[in-house]
Amino acid sequence: MSARDLFTFRNRHFRAAVGVTAAILIVTVIGGFIVLPFAQPWVQFANAWDAICSAAGLPQRTAIVAAPEQTGRLSEVVLTSSTLSRSSQEAIGRGATLAQRCAICHGPTGISRADSPNLAGQYSAVIYKELHDFRSGARTNAVMSPFAVNLTDQEIADLSNYYAYLPRLPAYHPTPQLPKPNIVIYGAPMRGIAPCGSCHGSLDNKIGSPWLEGQSEAYMKAQLQAFASGERRNDISQQMRNIARAMTPQEIEQAAAYYASQPADVVKAVD
Incomplete structure (x- = not known):
């Protein structure tokens, strides 16, 4: 069989390969752009087109947030790199x-x-x-x-x-030989979770994102759980709510424990 005959629809193997590839593509598109967006319990879409736009990262005017998220005020603060950049x-x-x-x-x-x-x-x-x-x-x-x-x-x-x-509590992790939690350094790309450190220090800081080193473990866990449940909702564009919902309880524990790992003697020395 010549190369010309190999890649033609007269070749049953070629037809089968194209058919399987097309089927996988169709199932992937339907699953990623329609099924998964509709599986989000906190968002309601008017139609499949809105779900596709949402999955593609395009704004949709008719998508509405579920009832638990409709109540309460939203943050109206606008932050820029020059916000409070100079203090007297x-x-x-x-x-x-x-x-x-x-x-x-x-x-x-x-x-x-x-x-x-x-x-x-x-x-x-x-x-x-x-x-x-x-x-x-x-x-x-x-x-x-x-x-x-x-x-x-x-x-x-x-x-x-x-x-x-005021001087910041110095970053200190008492067990430096242990690897940093994956959720802090790498995030979870398959679940749409950016690394914690890309916004909250360790890797980089995003304007408006708090420095987390040395914060209370109980406080950080409570805030992540509040974001996940929708009880706290002053994050612009739902960025923290979306992340916290996708995090597992173990990842919440790991992130809170990592950022809070400050020994008591360091706290006493500063306080």
Whole structure:
């Protein structure tokens, strides 16, 4: 049989190969662009075309979020690389005075002993966004919401600049010989999970993403679980909700434990 006859539909083997390849392609397209998008319980699509657009990363006007996600406010904060990029000594001083009211939970030097976030050295844009979200109701907490509701824009900026000015808890992992969790360094590409470190430090930082080194393990687990359940929803474009939903309980444990792995003596030395 010549090469010309080999790649023609007169060759039954060639016909079979093309048929199998076409069938696999069709099943893959249907599964990836229609079945899997409709399998998302938190999103409702008006038709198959919207599901295809969603899978392709294109905006769809008729796709709506399921009922649990429709209630409550969304974050309206817009962050750029220049947000609070310059702080004055006067602003830091005003923030230090305001921060005395925060010390009972976040510590007198921004290092908490109460499973509240460590704010010392946190990016100013992060604190700025979260305080605005607490004030607007986009994020709620029994303690923080009443505190933030009466803050002015200037006071929020001053607090953000003050805490960003404080020395950060040094990154330290007591067992450096152990490999970092895959979810932190590599993520899970097949499930659409970017590496934690690509936004939250270790690898890179994304504007508005908090520095996680040394944060409370209990706090980080609680926030990931809140994102996964939709209880917390002040992440723009649902980026953290989508990631947390796709993470396994073991991955949540690993990420929280890794970022929180700060020995007690380091905390005492800083606090």
